[in-house]
Amino acid sequence: AQSVTQPDIHITVSEGASLELRCNYSYGATPYLFWYVQSPGQGLQLLLKYFSGDTLVQGIKGFEAEFKRSQSSFNLRKPSVHWSDAAEYFCAVGAKAAGNKLTFGGGTRVLVKP
Amino acid sequence: DGGITQSPKYLFRKEGQNVTLSCEQNLNHDAMYWYRQDPGQGLRLIYYSQIVNDFQKGDIAEGYSVSREKKESFPLTVTSAQKNPTAFYLCASSSTGLAGPFQETQYFGPGTRLLVL
Numbered sequence: 001a002q003s004v005t006q007p008d009i010h011i012t013v014s015e016g017a018s019l020e021l022r023c024n025y026s027y028g029a030t031p032y033l034f035w036y037v038q039s040p041g042q043g044l045q046l047l048l049k050y051f052s053g054d055t056l057v058q059g060i061k062g063f064e065a066e067f068k069r070s071q072s073s074f075n076l077r078k079p080s081v082h083w084s085d086a087a088e089y090f091c092a093v094g095a096k097a098a099g100n101k102l103t104f105g106g107g108t109r110v111l112v113k114p
Numbered sequence: 115d116g117g118i119t120q121s122p123k124y125l126f127r128k129e130g131q132n133v134t135l136s137c138e139q140n141l142n143h144d145a146m147y148w149y150r151q152d153p154g155q156g157l158r159l160i161y162y163s164q165i166v167n168d169f170q171k172g173d174i175a176e177g178y179s180v181s182r183e184k185k186e187s188f189p190l191t192v193t194s195a196q197k198n199p200t201a202f203y204l205c206a207s208s209s210t211g212l213a214g215p216f217q218e219t220q221y222f223g224p225g226t227r228l229l230v231l
Binding site for chain 1: 149154221
């Protein structure tokens with residue numbers, strides 16, 4: 001069965017500083033990987049996704065993520081954080097062999113200091 | 115505007131009562147999903163449907179039921195058998211179909227918060 005781990009429950013970062021959110025997955029074949037962002041009381045918005053090809057993926061709002069097969073990781077990065085980036089971030093893995101279902105990590109809540 | 119709507123935004127359930135959460139999409143997506151979100155636990159899959167008149171249990175289906183009579187609608191009923199229903203419920207859809215190519219980008223509705231009185 002596939003699984004996703006987001007080791008950091010909370011991260012606090014100063015506005016203008018860089019941000020990196022960690023995501024590790026477990027799956028026997030090549031996974032399909034996603035990052036979503038959730039503002040309080042809202043649904044999830046897709047930031048970016050990796051299906052195949054270039055392992056460095058660009059997303060919306062200035063985010064990028066890098067797929068590293070050897071480390072089973074798909075970490076999310078942003079060079080300079082804005083106050084509006086304060087939210088909860090979820091990593092997810094999908095697999096066709098698993099009935100096209102997504103498995104989500106527990107989420108990382110990001111707080112941005114002025 | 116294409117998208118997914120969920121209603122109501124807040125729902126209160128009394129002891130022993132069944133309640134139904136609505137999810138409608140006008141994206142012409144084949145597949146629809148229901149997730150439950152609890153603090154610190156991410157999202158857990160309750161039920162999903164890849165085509166009209168067909169659905170499968172997810173990881174935590176006990177105490178829930180669904181129907182998929184129309185492509186655009188996937189209502190979730192929280193039955194009295196669900197002893198801890200307080201949570202945030204999210205509906206999603208994707209263009210995945212049984213015969214189609216893999217397309218796992220799921221798009222989410224705004225959610226319904228269910229509270230027990």
